[in-house]
Each structure stands twice: as structure tokens, then as C-alpha cells.
Amino acid sequence: MTTPTTVLTVAGSDSGAGAGIQADLKVFAALGAYGTSVLTAVTAQNTRGVDAVLPLPPQTVSDQLDSVLSDFTVRAVKTGMLGTPAVAGAIAEAAAAGRLPQLVVDPVLVATSGHRLGVVEAVVRLLPYARVATPNSAEAAALTGAPVTGVAEMTAAARALAAGGAEWVIVTGGDVDTGDEAVDVLHGPDGTTVLRAPRVPTRHTHGTGCSFSAATAVRLALGDPVPVAVAAAKEYVTRALAGARDWELGAGRGPMDHFGWSA
Numbered sequence: 001m002t003t004p005t006t007v008l009t010v011a012g013s014d015s016g017a018g019a020g021i022q023a024d025l026k027v028f029a030a031l032g033a034y035g036t037s038v039l040t041a042v043t044a045q046n047t048r049g050v051d052a053v054l055p056l057p058p059q060t061v062s063d064q065l066d067s068v069l070s071d072f073t074v075r076a077v078k079t080g081m082l083g084t085p086a087v088a089g090a091i092a093e094a095a096a097a098g099r100l101p102q103l104v105v106d107p108v109l110v111a112t113s114g115h116r117l118g119v120v121e122a123v124v125r126l127l128p129y130a131r132v133a134t135p136n137s138a139e140a141a142a143l144t145g146a147p148v149t150g151v152a153e154m155t156a157a158a159r160a161l162a163a164g165g166a167e168w169v170i171v172t173g174g175d176v177d178t179g180d181e182a183v184d185v186l187h188g189p190d191g192t193t194v195l196r197a198p199r200v201p202t203r204h205t206h207g208t209g210c211s212f213s214a215a216t217a218v219r220l221a222l223g224d225p226v227p228v229a230v231a232a233a234k235e236y237v238t239r240a241l242a243g244a245r246d247w248e249l250g251a252g253r254g255p256m257d258h259f260g261w262s263a
């Protein structure tokens with residue numbers, strides 16, 4: 001008998017399917033894990049932006065969590081858009097009860113398009129339970145209250161957020177001007193590491209943060225230590241960005257090549 005490695009995403013729905021729950025499930029499938037999902041909110045969204053958001057009631061989120069966790073042995077969990085502090089509270093309660101193993105918290109606050117998808121107070125509730133938190137530069141700035149525009153500030157933010165709760169923090173630098181490299185800074189019990197990859201020149205960057213955190217969760221579920229998991233996730237995202245580089249899919253910031261169709 002074989003039990004596929006099972007992971008869970010707790011996130012919002014993106015109707016354009018480049019980010020959110022849909023991206024997470026694609027990443028899980030692409031990397032060989034069985035994906036389960038708990039929806040926190042429904043967004044009307046495409047590559048151009050977010051048109052509407054409907055947060056789900058906290059009880060509906062708890063009910064989904066109970067259904068998944070009572071039937072599947074989940075090896076790792078990632079959270080994305082939480083929607084409201086009340087929903088974050090329901091998820092934090094599950095985390096505090098030890099029900100969310102290997103928790104990867106992607107502190108989704110603002111979509112690439114600029115639409116607000118979450119609030120700092122909600123994310124802060126979950127950070128103490130995170131094995132890994134994956135803020136981008138804007139999220140790291142919002143969470144620490146200090147600007148994050150270069151590698152030194154990314155490092156300071158990663159250290160501050162680790163001191164404030166998460167075991168490991170990787171500040172991702174997709175939007176930081178580091179020339180022809182995309183640079184992320186990881187800080188945790190083993191110290192600080194700078195991860196570098198070639199920057200893919202593309203407008204199809206919708207969902208990079210979601211996909212990075214989802215890939216990290218899969219690798220943790222498969223048994224990788226955190227530094228190995230995030231390095232593998234970065235490689236995956238770089239490949240998926242390169243694959244979709246010349247796609248024409250939507251008029252805005254298009255999705256990535258999650259399955260390596262164009263590799």
C-alpha cells in the first residue's frame with residue numbers, strides 16, 4: 001500500500017488561477033504531493049487585478065480544517081491569504097493545538113496588482129507557529145515597520161521577524177532591485193544565508209510568492225531540512241518563471257509554467 005505525501009493549503013481562491021489555492025494545488029501536484037485545501041476567501045481575480053473579495057466565515061474555515069485533518073495525515077501546511085483577523089484566529093487556534101505540522105506562513109497582505117488581501121494583525125497571530133515564514137520585501141516592511149529595499153534591510157527584517165516568533169524566515173526579493181539576480185535572505189537557528197538565482201526577465205510573475213511557499217511546504221513534507229527545502233523551492237520557481245517567460249495568457253501579470261510545459 002502506498003500513501004502519497006499529503007500537504008494542505010489554507011488560502012484564498014484566485015479565479016484566474018495564477019495565485020492562491022489554485023497555484024498551490026498545481027505546485028503540490030507538480031512536485032509529487034497530494035494536495036488538500038481549505039478556502040479562506042473567494043476572490044474575483046485575473047491577471048490584471050482583483051475585482052472583488054468575499055471572506056468566508058471563520059466557522060466555514062474551521063469546518064474545512066476539521067474535515068481535512070480528521071481524514072488525512074497531513075505532513076505540512078501552508079497558509080496564504082487569511083482574509084480577516086477572525087479567520088486568522090481560527091487558523092491560529094488550530095496551530096496552537098498542534099494540528100498544523102511544518103507550518104509555512106506566506107504573509108499575504110497585498111496582491112501584485114496592489115489590491116489589499118490581508119491585514120498585519122491577522123498575520124502576526126500566526127507567525128509564532130510558523131516553521132518558516134516567507135514574506136516578500138513589502139510584507140517584511142509592513143510587519144517590521146522598517147523599509148526593505150536592499151539585501152542589508154532584507155537581512156535585518158528576516159532577523160527581526162525570527163526574533164518575533166517564526167523559527168525560520170525567508171524574505172523574498174522578487175521586487176528588490178538586485179540587478180540580474182533574484183535574491184532572497186534566509187535566517188534561522190543555523191544563521192543567515194543569502195540565496196541567489198538568475199532573474200528571469202518576464203511580466204508573468206503572478207503567484208511567485210504563493211508558489212514559492214507551496215513548494216517549500218512540499219519539500220518539508222518530503223523530509224528536507226528548511227535550508228534545503230527553500231533552495232529547492234527557489235529552483236522550482238526560477239524554472240517555472242523561465243517556462244512562462246513568453247506565454248501570452250491574460251493581458252496583465254500572467255501565471256507561471258507550474259508543470260514545465262515550456263521547459
Ligand SMILES: Nc1ncnc2c1ncn2[C@@H]1O[C@H](COP(=O)(O)OP(=O)(O)OP(=O)(O)O)[C@@H](O)[C@H]1O
Pocket residue numbers: 019111112135136137172173174175182183184197198199200201202205206207208209210211212234237238241
Ligand atoms: N523575475 C524573477 N526571476 C527569478 N526569480 C524571481 C523573480 N521574481 C520573483 N522571483 C523569486 O520568486 C520567489 C517569490 O518571491 P517574490 O518576492 O516575488 O514573492 P511575492 O512578491 O510574494 O510574489 P507574488 O506577490 O508575486 O506572489 C523568490 O524566490 C524570488 O526570488
Ligand SMILES: Cc1ncc(COP(=O)(O)O)c(N)n1
Pocket residue numbers: 011012013014019020021043045080081108110111112113117205206207208209210
Ligand atoms: C487569492 C490570492 N492569494 C494570494 C495572492 C498573492 O499573489 P500575487 O501577489 O502574485 O498577486 C493573490 N493575488 N490572490
